[in-house]
Amino acid sequence: MVAKTKEKIGYLLTHGFLIFTCLLTFIPIWWVLLTAFDKRVSLVSTEFMILPKNPTFDNFVEVLSHPKFLMWLKNSFIFAGGTTLFALTLATLSAYAYSRFDFPGKKAGLASYVIYMMLPTTAALVPQLLIIKYLGIKNSYFSLILIWSAANMAFAVWNLKGYFDTIPKSIEEAAIIDGASRFQIFTMIMLPLARPALAITAIFIFTAPWTDYATSYLFLTDGSKFTLAQGLFGWAADFKTVSWGVFCAGSIIMALPLTILYLVFQKYIIGGLTVGGVKG
Numbered sequence: 589m590v591a592k593t594k595e596k597i598g599y600l601l602t603h604g605f606l607i608f609t610c611l612l613t614f615i616p617i618w619w620v621l622l623t624a625f626d627k628r629v630s631l632v633s634t635e636f637m638i639l640p641k642n643p644t645f646d647n648f649v650e651v652l653s654h655p656k657f658l659m660w661l662k663n664s665f666i667f668a669g670g671t672t673l674f675a676l677t678l679a680t681l682s683a684y685a686y687s688r689f690d691f692p693g694k695k696a697g698l699a700s701y702v703i704y705m706m707l708p709t710t711a712a713l714v715p716q717l718l719i720i721k722y723l724g725i726k727n728s729y730f731s732l733i734l735i736w737s738a739a740n741m742a743f744a745v746w747n748l749k750g751y752f753d754t755i756p757k758s759i760e761e762a763a764i765i766d767g768a769s770r771f772q773i774f775t776m777i778m779l780p781l782a783r784p785a786l787a788i789t790a791i792f793i794f795t796a797p798w799t800d801y802a803t804s805y806l807f808l809t810d811g812s813k814f815t816l817a818q819g820l821f822g823w824a825a826d827f828k829t830v831s832w833g834v835f836c837a838g839s840i841i842m843a844l845p846l847t848i849l850y851l852v853f854q855k856y857i858i859g860g861l862t863v864g865g866v867k868g
C-alpha cells in the first residue's frame with residue numbers, strides 16, 4: 589500500500605513538473621501569437637493578457653502583401669528544399685555504405701564526422717566564403733545549398749547509419765537468396781524500412797537553411813536571393829521604428845512550414861517499421 593502511494597506521488601510530481609515546464613516553454617510562443625494578432629505596436633506590455641485586446645489580421649495582411657515577401661518565401665523553399673534533397677541523398681548512400689560494407693578508412697571517416705560535429709559552424713564560414721569566391725559561385729542558389737549540405741552531412745550520416753545498423757542483416761540475406769540485387773535491396777527494402785530515420789533527418793536538414801540568418805547574410809549580397817530570415821531581420825533592424833506585430837506575424841508564417849513538416853512525418857518519426865520484420 590505504501591509503495592503504491594509513493595508511486596502515485598512520484599507519478600503526479602513528475603507529470604506536474606513536465607506540465608509546468610511545457611507551460612513555461614509555451615509562454616514566449618503565446619506572447620508572439622498575441623502580438624501578431626493585436627493592434628498594439630510594442631512588444632512589451634504592462635497588462636496581462638490571455639487573448640488579444642484588439643484582435644486584428646492586419647499584421648498578417650501587411651506581411652503577405654509585402655512586395656518582396658513571395659520572393660523571400662520562394663528563395664527559402666529553394667534553399668531548404670535543395671539542401672534537404674542533396675544532403676539527404678548523399679548522406680543516405682554514405683550511411684548505408686558505412687553500415688554494411690568494410691573498406692579502408694572506414695573508422696577514420698566516421699571519426700572525422702564526429703570531429704566535424706564538435707567544431708562550431710561559424711569556424712568554417714570564412715574558409716567557405718573564400719572557396720565560394722574562388723569558384724565564382726557567390727550569390728547563387730548552388731553555393732548556399734553546398735554550404736548547408738556540408739554543414740548537415742555529419743549529423744545526417746551518423747543518424748542514418750545508426751538506424752541502418754538496427755535493421756537485421758538477415759532481411760538482406762533473404763532478399764539475396766531470392767535473387768535481389770544490391771540496388772534493389774537498398775531501394776526496395778532498406779529505404780522503406782528507414783523511413784522514420786529519413787523523416788527526422790530530413791526535418792533537421794530542412795530546418796537549418798530555413799532558419800539560418802548568419803550564413804545567408806555572409807554569402808548573399810544580391811537582394812533577389814534573400815531568404816525569409818533576412819527579410820524578417822530587415823523589418824526588425826531598427827528597434828525604434830520596428831512594428832513588432834508585423835514582425836511576429838512574419839515569424840509565425842515562417843514557422844508554419846516546419847510545423848506542417850513535423851505533422852506530416854509524425855507517424856514515421858514515432859513508428860518503428862522494423863519491428864516484426866524478422867520472425868524467430
